[in-house]
Each structure stands twice: as C-alpha cells, then as structure tokens.
Amino acid sequence: MSDDQPIYSIENLFIDLYATTVSVRAVDGVSFNVRPGETVAVVGESGSGKTVMTLGPLGLLPEGVTVDMKGSARADGSELLSIGSRQLSDLRGRYFGVIFQDPMSALNPMLKIGPQLARQARRFAGLSREAARKQAVSLLARSGIPDPEDRYNRYPHEMSGGMLQRAMIALALAARPRVLIADEPTTALDATVQAQILELIRQIQREDGIAVVLITHDIGVVASVADRVIVLYAGQVAEEGTAMDVLTRPVHPYTRGLLASVPDFRADDNVATREIPGLPPSQIRLEPGCRFADRCELVEPGCRKHRPPLQTISISANPHRVACPVVLRREGIAVHV
Ligand SMILES: Nc1ncnc2c1ncn2[C@@H]1O[C@H](COP(=O)(O)OP(=O)(O)OP(=O)(O)O)[C@@H](O)[C@H]1O
Ligand SMILES: [Mg+2]
Structure with missing residues (x-):
C-alpha cells in the first residue's frame, strides 16, 4: 500500500x-x-x-x-x-459508492437497470451518452451478471435477489x-x-x-x-x-x-x-461509565463512573486499541503512550 x-x-x-x-x-x-x-x-x-x-x-x-x-x-x-x-x-x-442490504433502496423500480447505471456514470464521472452506455454494460459484466447486453434493458423486478445485489454493486461503482x-x-x-x-x-x-x-x-x-x-x-x-x-x-x-x-x-x-x-443498554438514557458494565464479568465499581479511554496497546507490531483499562491491568498488557 x-x-x-x-x-x-x-x-x-x-x-x-x-x-x-x-x-x-x-x-x-x-x-x-x-x-x-x-x-x-x-x-x-x-x-x-x-x-x-x-x-x-x-x-x-x-x-x-x-x-x-x-x-x-x-x-x-x-x-x-x-x-x-x-x-x-x-x-x-x-x-462514495454505497451498497445496501436491500438492493431496492438504491435501485429505482421504475427504471431499467442499464440506464440507471449509465445515468450515474454520466452525471458523476462525466462520460458521454455512448461511453456511459458502454461502461454500464461492462460494469454489469464485471459484476458477474450474465448476458449484460440483455440485462441492460431489464427492470429490477425481472431479476433475482443475487443478480439485483450485483446490479447494485455495479451502480455503486458506476462513478468510479x-x-x-x-x-x-x-x-x-x-x-x-x-x-x-x-x-x-x-x-x-x-x-x-x-x-x-x-x-x-x-x-x-x-x-x-x-x-x-x-x-x-x-x-x-x-x-x-x-x-x-x-x-x-x-x-x-x-x-x-x-x-x-x-x-x-x-x-x-x-x-x-x-x-x-x-442485552445492550438503552441508548435513550445513558449512564456515565462503560456501556458494557452490566454484561461484563470483569466489572469493577470504577467502570460505572468514567468512560473507559480507548488505549493503544502493543501486543503485536500493529496498532491495536482497547477501551477497557481493567482487562489491561489484570492481564498486565502494556499501554503504548
Ligand atoms: N430511523 C431511526 N429512528 C430512530 N432511531 C433509530 C433509527 N435508526 C436507527 N436508530 C437507533 O440508532 C441506534 C443505532 O442504530 P443502527 O441502525 O446504526 O444500528 P446497527 O448497528 O446498524 O444495527 P443492525 O445490525 O441491526 O443494522 C439504535 O439505537 C437504533 O434504535
Ligand atoms: Mg445496520
């Protein structure tokens, strides 16, 4: 990298x-x-x-x-x-390209798949009409959609869940x-x-x-x-x-x-x-201190008083941060300052 x-x-x-x-x-x-x-x-x-x-x-x-x-x-x-x-x-x-859990939150049910991609590419990547069309077909192909020329002209309801997910990935990538x-x-x-x-x-x-x-x-x-x-x-x-x-x-x-x-x-x-x-705590009335305290086996009185700081530890060469001073103290894990 x-x-x-x-x-x-x-x-x-x-x-x-x-x-x-x-x-x-x-x-x-x-x-x-x-x-x-x-x-x-x-x-x-x-x-x-x-x-x-x-x-x-x-x-x-x-x-x-x-x-x-x-x-x-x-x-x-x-x-x-x-x-x-x-x-x-x-x-x-x-x-940003965004892929949602539900493809229909990104795709317009009233428009054919291909033109949705092409529109995105024209609007945000500045492609011409023809170039955007070509890119849309190639994005469909790249997203693993068979017969992309044919799918270009399909509506979302004509595709299976897996294919729609792929179409949404293609849409998310359309503007590079x-x-x-x-x-x-x-x-x-x-x-x-x-x-x-x-x-x-x-x-x-x-x-x-x-x-x-x-x-x-x-x-x-x-x-x-x-x-x-x-x-x-x-x-x-x-x-x-x-x-x-x-x-x-x-x-x-x-x-x-x-x-x-x-x-x-x-x-x-x-x-x-x-x-x-x-269960996780209600986030409506928040108590001070560690959010996990009520479910934690290591809980100590101090845990409920102050928010635990996110501290950098060095158990490997890579940055690793943990918001639990109690476990660090009990296990003798050194904090990187
Ligand atoms: N539209 C909303 N109106 C009111 N509260 C919301 C709304 N969306 C999320 N919340 C609240 O915000 C908090 C965080 O929700 P969020 O959807 O980000 O959780 P999540 O980690 O994505 O959960 P999941 O794994 O179920 O998708 C929760 O307490 C949730 O009840
Ligand atoms: Mg969520």
Whole structure:
C-alpha cells in the first residue's frame, strides 16, 4: 500500500437521532479512518450504531428522523458535516459508492437497470451518452451478471435477489468511487451467493485500489476479507485493530464475548459456545461509565463512573486499541503512550 493517507476519516463523531418523542445517542465519540486499498470491517450487535455511523455523515439516514451530528467526517478535502447539501450529494455520487442490504433502496423500480447505471456514470464521472452506455454494460459484466447486453434493458423486478445485489454493486461503482461502503451486503443472500458477492467486492478492490468499509454481523466475513476491524458497542468503539490481532488476540471483554459466541472462533476448543448474557443498554438514557458494565464479568465499581479511554496497546507490531483499562491491568498488557 503506497498511499498511507486516509481517504475517509471520522473524528470524534457524535450522532443523536430524534424521532417523535425520544432521542437516541446512536454514535458516541467514534473515530476511525480508511486508507486506499484497505478493507475496514465494522462489527457489533444489532443497534450498536454501525449503519448510523457510516451513513449519517453521507446524509443517507431515513427521512422522518432528525439527525444532530457533531465532530468531523472528512473526505476529498471537504468536511462532510458542514458542506452544503448539493456539495454533499456530489461527493456522495462521485467519491462514495454505497451498497445496501436491500438492493431496492438504491435501485429505482421504475427504471431499467442499464440506464440507471449509465445515468450515474454520466452525471458523476462525466462520460458521454455512448461511453456511459458502454461502461454500464461492462460494469454489469464485471459484476458477474450474465448476458449484460440483455440485462441492460431489464427492470429490477425481472431479476433475482443475487443478480439485483450485483446490479447494485455495479451502480455503486458506476462513478468510479474511491470509497465503497457496504452495509451488510450479503445478509439477505444464501451462502453460495454471499461468497460470490464478497469475492466480487474483493476483486474490485484489488483491481481499483479503492477503500472498503464493510459492515457485517458475520465474523467469518471479517476473517476472510478485512484488513482492520472496528468493534462497536452501544455507539462507542470497544476495540480496534488488524483483523488478525482482533480475531486471534481479542482483548476487550465484549470482543471476547462476541467471538466466543461464534463456533469457529472460540479461543479455546474446550469451552462451549455461548452467548453474551444480557442485552445492550438503552441508548435513550445513558449512564456515565462503560456501556458494557452490566454484561461484563470483569466489572469493577470504577467502570460505572468514567468512560473507559480507548488505549493503544502493543501486543503485536500493529496498532491495536482497547477501551477497557481493567482487562489491561489484570492481564498486565502494556499501554503504548
Ligand atoms: N430511523 C431511526 N429512528 C430512530 N432511531 C433509530 C433509527 N435508526 C436507527 N436508530 C437507533 O440508532 C441506534 C443505532 O442504530 P443502527 O441502525 O446504526 O444500528 P446497527 O448497528 O446498524 O444495527 P443492525 O445490525 O441491526 O443494522 C439504535 O439505537 C437504533 O434504535
Ligand atoms: Mg445496520
């Protein structure tokens, strides 16, 4: 990786959502970045803030909820949280490609597939009508859609779930983005199609050198495609490091719990697979202190008083950050200052 500068960086991001009567702090002081050619996986239980954190700065949260964002999200020299909606829409079109869990949230059911891709390529990559058409056909082919000339003229409802997912990937790539954001791109698909779609994303990344932010519940997916992992718990980063470090030497009790609940990733084969007891906290009334305290085996009185700082440790040569001073102290893990 020659270029080490992040091409998308989020710094101390807070996102509050207000819906009718309640407000939720969905993202609570999160920082992360991604570099060209790198895949960063974001993992965490349902409701931990993965989608809000990645789609919020792009202005892609559903309508009907008021969003209040603080902090910073920088891409292409712009501050996403303060640029105008036209500039944001332009940046979203040409710099970011987004793959959603449900293809129909990106595709227009009323328009044929090919022209949707061509329109994107004309608008954001500045191609001529003919060049955009050609590129759309080649993107369909590259996304593994057989007979792309014929599919060009099909409507979304004429395609299967797996083919639609591929068409959405083609759409996300149509403007040649620098950052691809994939929010649970394979959850709705069967295992074989899942593997094919992930391979497709990986292949595109290798060929184009783009950065990928991959949101997933599936630790197996993390192991096979991610360079780095961010473990999110109740809107905060619990642990961050290379996929290798986090999966093989998890430190935060929450990460350990997540891995212990996946049969293939038990740290010790003699320990039975088990779920983390309890549920994530309500993000409506937030207590001070560690969000994981109520579910944690290592909890101490101090954990409920102060938010645990994200500290850099050095158990391998790569940066690894953990927000649990208790486990670091108990296991004598040195903190890097
Ligand atoms: N449209 C909305 N209106 C109100 N609250 C919302 C909305 N979308 C998300 N939230 C709240 O924001 C928090 C974070 O949700 P988010 O969807 O980012 O979680 P997630 O990690 O993506 O979960 P999942 O794995 O289920 O997709 C949750 O507490 C959720 O209830
Ligand atoms: Mg989500």
